[in-house]
Amino acid sequence: MHDVVAERPSQDGKLSPGAPSDPVPFGSYYLLGLIARGGMAEVYRAKPRDGGKRLLAIKVMRPQLAREPRFIDMFHREGKLAMMLRNRCIVETIAVGQHDGRHYITMAYIGGRDLTQVLRRCQETQQRIPVPHAVYIAARIAEGLHFAHTLAGPDSRPLNIVNRDVSPSNVRIGYDGEVRLIDFGIAQALMKFTSEIGILKGKFSYMSPEQIRGMPLDARTDVFSAGIILHEMLTTEKLFRGDTEFALMEKVRKAEVPPPSNFNRRVTPELDAISLRALARDVSDRYQSAAQLAADLDGLIAGYKFDPKELRQFMLQLFRKEHAKEIEDAEIALASSPEGEEPQAAERSTIRDIPPSESPTTVMPPPTPLELPSPPHVATGFAPAMPASVPPDPADDKRRSFWASLFRRKK
Numbered sequence: 001m002h003d004v005v006a007e008r009p010s011q012d013g014k015l016s017p018g019a020p021s022d023p024v025p026f027g028s029y030y031l032l033g034l035i036a037r038g039g040m041a042e043v044y045r046a047k048p049r050d051g052g053k054r055l056l057a058i059k060v061m062r063p064q065l066a067r068e069p070r071f072i073d074m075f076h077r078e079g080k081l082a083m084m085l086r087n088r089c090i091v092e093t094i095a096v097g098q099h100d101g102r103h104y105i106t107m108a109y110i111g112g113r114d115l116t117q118v119l120r121r122c123q124e125t126q127q128r129i130p131v132p133h134a135v136y137i138a139a140r141i142a143e144g145l146h147f148a149h150t151l152a153g154p155d156s157r158p159l160n161i162v163n164r165d166v167s168p169s170n171v172r173i174g175y176d177g178e179v180r181l182i183d184f185g186i187a188q189a190l191m192k193f194t195s196e197i198g199i200l201k202g203k204f205s206y207m208s209p210e211q212i213r214g215m216p217l218d219a220r221t222d223v224f225s226a227g228i229i230l231h232e233m234l235t236t237e238k239l240f241r242g243d244t245e246f247a248l249m250e251k252v253r254k255a256e257v258p259p260p261s262n263f264n265r266r267v268t269p270e271l272d273a274i275s276l277r278a279l280a281r282d283v284s285d286r287y288q289s290a291a292q293l294a295a296d297l298d299g300l301i302a303g304y305k306f307d308p309k310e311l312r313q314f315m316l317q318l319f320r321k322e323h324a325k326e327i328e329d330a331e332i333a334l335a336s337s338p339e340g341e342e343p344q345a346a347e348r349s350t351i352r353d354i355p356p357s358e359s360p361t362t363v364m365p366p367p368t369p370l371e372l373p374s375p376p377h378v379a380t381g382f383a384p385a386m387p388a389s390v391p392p393d394p395a396d397d398k399r400r401s402f403w404a405s406l407f408r409r410k411k
Contacts (some may be wrong), residue, residue, distance in 0.1 A: 015060060015102065017044060020333040025049065027099035029058060029106070032333045036062065040065060044296045044332065045109060053334055055109040060102050070101055079105045081161070082183075084151060089144030091172060091182045107182075112175045113319055114182075115168035115229065121318050122236055131266045131305035133311050135232035135297050140179035140289070142170060142294035143225050149219040149290060162217050166225035167206035174321050177312030204248050205240045209281050220283045223290055227278025230297075234275070235263035255281035271300060355360045 006316070010395065018024030018031035025031075032045040038168055045054045065071045079096035082105070092108040102109075102187045113121075115137070122128055129137075148161045165183070172180045204212065208224035211217055228376065231239045242248035261267040274296050280286040287293045 015042070015044075020045070020329045021336050023047070023050040023309065023336055023338050025189065025332070025338065026058070026385050027097070027104075029056065029060070030338070032336075033329075039221055045329075046106075047333060054061060055110040055330060055333065057107045058104050060104045064274055066101070066103055075103055075105075082160070085148055087144055087147040088141045088163075088178070089180055090147065091180045094273070097349065108248060109116070110172055110174045110178070110180065111125060111330070112173050112178075112315065113322070115171040115173060115233075117171055118315075119232065119236060125318070128235045128236050128264065130310075130314070131264070131271070132301065132306040134230065135271065135300050136306055136308065136311060137171070137173065138226060139297035139301060140183060141166070141229060141293050142223075142297065144181045144292040145219070145222050145226060145290035149222070160218075162219060163222045163225075164202070164211065166229065167203065168229055171229065171313070173315055175312065175319070175326065175344070177308050177310075177315065177317050179311075204245060204252060205238060207252055209253050209255050210283060212249050218283075219289060220286050223278055223293055224280075224286050226290065226293065227275060230278065231257065231260055231275050234260040234267050234271070238355075255279065274300070284339050313357060341400075 015026070016024045016031070017034040019033045023030035023032055025178050026044075026046070028049055030049055032047060032055075035043040037043075039394070041059045041061050042060045044060065046058045047052065048056070061071075061075055069150035073316040079093065083096070089109065093105060094108065097104055097106070108183070118129065145163065145166065146372070148163065151159050151161055153159050170182050172182050174180070206225050206228050208217075208221040211221050228239050240248060240251045241252055257276060259267070259272040260275050261269070261272050267400050271379040274293070278287055278293055287296075312346075
């Protein structure tokens with residue numbers, strides 16, 4: 001069937017994005033619309049051309065980056081590594097490939113929102129993520145991190161994976177209440193890309209002190225970043241912020257962290273202690289593994305008598321309209337076929353009726369570069385949501401690399 005429909009020509013060499021009702025062939029897939037655009041890649045909703053009833057997310061590398069063989073090599077190598085990360089708390093990476101000169105990574109599509117969007121919506125509606133929900137989310141982040149940190153290769157040797165980019169924009173909360181890390185396997189490549197093309201802006205806030213200093217990193221840097229996320233979920237406040245990048249980096253280096261209970265009276269002394277241990281400046285004082293952090297958080301969850309279904313209800317309450325639109329688009333996308341092919345009936349049960357644990361429809365990861373720095377008028381640091389299709393600021397391309405900026409200012 002793949003040979004029946006010719007690929008649609010595009011203007012100026014741009015990829016035709018398609019739409020839920022207007023699928024566009026792309027290799028073994030149909031593109032169903034642009035989800036998000038960043039400095040490194042564009043992400044499209046997609047489905048298989050073989051008639052499979054599963055929505056996918058395809059991250060396509062920008063053509064200007066594909067001119068550099070080393071970027072292509074990193075992209076494919078790290079994408080293949082991501083395919084080894086099979087865990088309930090990490091988004092599934094399905095394939096890494098190339099079509100018509102465009103390099104892509106295929107991932108599971110998950111209907112939901114990233115944690116940055118959840119925090120923004122909470123700010124806009126003047127509410128917090130409930131403490132048990134925040135503890136549960138942080139525990140699942142730590143669980144996914146530990147799985148990756150301890151993963152061994154085919155020869156049984158540890159792969160020593162370190163994410164290096166644990167931030168709210170890389171945590172996906174599904175409408176089904178599931179929590180997943182995204183872009184995990186290509187974190188190292190992403191960091192190399194972003195430092196090369198000048199779009200690290202906005203990421204300093206989630207680095208560890210040793211990462212800011214350029215020291216060797218291990219799993220404990222990810223524990224620190226997970227601690228930042230936990231702190232911000234409990235307080236709805238940006239933990240590290242500064243008027244300039246240099247001031248921000250200084251704050252991260254010093255790692256002077258107030259207890260979350262200073263901002264939220266519902267935070268217990270036990271939870272304060274967990275948060276502050278995860279955020280210890282000295283790595284020897286920090287949790288030595290993400291598993292230790294997850295264990296302490298799960299111990300608290302037992303006391304809250306928290307049911308994960310509560311997170312699903314919270315997400316549906318926060319994003320009721322978005323969830324309804326997601327269902328509508330998915331049904332149209334699964335039912336549509338390009339001109340010249342027989343339409344296939346949408347399986348509504350894959351959208352509505354199957355319990356979340358069984359549903360084959362799983363979520364979209366937006367690209368890392370879409371996390372933007374907060375405008376000055378937003379006190380808490382969680383900026384109003386930007387449209388997913390807004391291209392990056394051209395000024396970003398002129399930014400100096402992270403280390404050049406750091407060393408220049410230290411002189």
